[in-house]
Amino acid sequence: MNARSNRNKFLITAIALLALLALTIWAAFLNLGPFNTVVALGISGAKMALIFLVFMDIRERGKLVWLALGAGFFWLAIMFALAMSDFMTRGWE
Amino acid sequence: MSDAAIAHAHQFDDATQQRDAATLGMWIFLATEILFFGGLFLGYTVYRIAYPQAFAEASRHTLLVFGGTNTAILLISSAIMAFAVRAAQNQKRMALVIHLFGTTTLGVLFLCIKGFEYSREISEHLLPGNSFHFAQPHATHAELFFYLYFLMTGVHALHVLIGVFLIGFFGINALFTNHLEQQATAIDLLGLYWHFVDIVWVVLFPLIYLIGRNA
Incomplete structure (x- = not known):
């Protein structure tokens, strides 16, 4: 370019x-x-x-870079999914 | 740019492999940064869902003019950094130096504005702690918002500060080095870091400044 x-x-x-x-x-x-x-x-x-x-x-960028970045977001999604499945199913006072 | 002309460390077959390894390393670091900031965003999400009114009240007390200006500054600085990366690849010394110093200047400006913003908020007793005072119905939970606000923007500002020093260092280096062709990879990776810091702010900005504005 x-x-x-x-x-x-x-x-x-x-x-x-x-x-x-x-x-x-x-x-x-x-x-x-x-x-x-x-x-x-x-x-x-x-x-x-x-x-x-x-x-x-x-x-x-190469496929490895996509893998690294994808892994970052994937583990972020796991963290959010597991944490929210706890907090969203509790009663808050 | 011919990679053959660039020296490489002995553990690599050639300069291309060295560059690819360095680039992958930076992306893996950025992936860990996603998780580092992700923990803070998770805390924010949990408490915002739990206390939506308190967060809206507190967000209305943030300084949108400062935050909006800072967002514009970081977006422009990212564009200038992208030019610096291209200048390094094309070995255009003056263009590289000017764009690196331009990025650093905007980074410093961002930190100055952030500093004025913090000082305003501290004088308005919005810093969590003994002197915290918020004359609204949900003061306790608003304090949580301000705790997250100072923590998240503070950690982000630390990243900007590190970026400012590194980019400034590489700017001075680019001015004097006799091996400009060796700098392209480092400047590229520095650019990735700076753009990532920009992305974190882009996500942070509406979460902090833009909730409850229509009430």
Whole structure:
């Protein structure tokens, strides 16, 4: 990939990230009920995906890198699943 | 960039293998960082589900202007770091130095703003402990929110501080080194670390600043 298209790619991504930031702040002031959290986390997820794909160039990395990153998120999911299955089934006072 | 021109340590067959090993090492480190921050996010999730009103009340007392500005600063700094990584791969010394120092400057700015934000919150008695004071119905549970707030942003700020020092160090190094071609892998890995720190903040930002804003 040549230097110019790299530059455009990074600039467009930066602008998209800042637009998503503005969007998430705007959405936080709307009354969407429980969907406020869903929208906020969805926009965070979109920003995260952009950073992984463009800035960290995840598509160009080898399979081992995918495995390492996937393992991180997989164990995170295990931690959340086991912990929440405990806390969500208890009575809180 | 021709890998053949780059020296490699004796335990590696060639420079490509050395680069791949270093890169994988950084990604494994980042995977452990996911779990490190994951524990904090898990604590946050448990208490937010348990005390939604207290968390909303407390979140309304965070300083959105500071947090929003800091988010923008980190996002822009990540883009500049991406340029630095490309400059290192193309062995463009001045571009590399400028982009590394640009990233460091924004990192320092982030920490300064965070410092002003902490000082405002401490003077408003929002730091958990004996002097904590929160004139709302759910003060005890709001203290939990602020405990998590200071812990999570504090640990994140420590990561930013480490990044600022490392990127600044590599910026000075890039200015004087006679072996710029040896720097590309290190700058790439440094970039991965910086982008990861950015990602943590991107997830942290709405959880801290944006709940209960519509009430």
